[in-house]
Amino acid sequence: MATILVIDENPVERRVMRMTLEIDGHRVVEAAEETDALELIRSYAFDIVMMPMGARRLGGYDLMAQTRAMGDRESTQFITVLDAADEKGPVEAFMNGASDLLIRPFGAPEMRDVVSRAMTPTETDLRDRLVGIQLEAYEMAVRLQEQARAEK
Numbered sequence: 610m611a612t613i614l615v616i617d618e619n620p621v622e623r624r625v626m627r628m629t630l631e632i633d634g635h636r637v638v639e640a641a642e643e644t645d646a647l648e649l650i651r652s653y654a655f656d657i658v659m660m661p662m663g664a665r666r667l668g669g670y671d672l673m674a675q676t677r678a679m680g681d682r683e684s685t686q687f688i689t690v691l692d693a694a695d696e697k698g699p700v701e702a703f704m705n706g707a708s709d710l711l712i713r714p715f716g717a718p719e720m721r722d723v724v725s726r727a728m729t730p731t732e733t734d735l736r737d738r739l740v741g742i743q744l745e746a747y748e749m750a751v752r753l754q755e756q757a758r759a760e761k
Contacts (some may be wrong), residue, residue, distance in 0.1 A: 610628055612633050612637075613637045613657045614637075614650065614661075615637065616617055616629055616639075616640045616642070617639075617692050618661075624639075627639055629721075632726075635677070635724070643672045646658070646672060647676075650682060650685070654682065656728065657688060658672075658686070659687075660688075660690075670701070670706075673705055673706040674705070678725050686708040686722050688707065688711060689702040689709075690711045693714075698710075700747060703744065709726055709727055716757055
């Protein structure tokens with residue numbers, strides 16, 4: 610089973626996520642904000658970090674970068690929690706190092722699925738390759754749009 614850090618400023622959401630994951634046998638720690646989470650990550654090796662993103666969470670991407678910069682935390686998987694209205698969130702999350710994401714509203718089955726994927730290395734490798742292909746396609750589309758604008 611996995612050791613999971615759940616970050617969310619809403620204590621009710623943190624508790625529901627923790628309880629769901631603990632029922633499945635995972636060890637779960639909670640943090641209300643990224644600064645507390647970073648201290649926990651420095652002290653303990655987590656398999657998975659689940660955290661919300663969006664306008665109210667400006668430090669999440671910094672947390673991912675700082676964790677990746679730690680020499681012994683490269684294998685930590687980040688699962689970002691996004692609001693359904695966040696159109697740019699999925700691309701930004703993957704570009705900043707997320708391994709998977711959850712879109713609100715979600716339930717226990719979706720949470721279990723992303724944790725299972727994060728704990729299965731072959732799926733993670735395949736997903737990383739697919740994300741890389743998607744990001745390359747996205748970057749190419751942006752370049753082509755910029756070129757078209759410049760030619761006008």
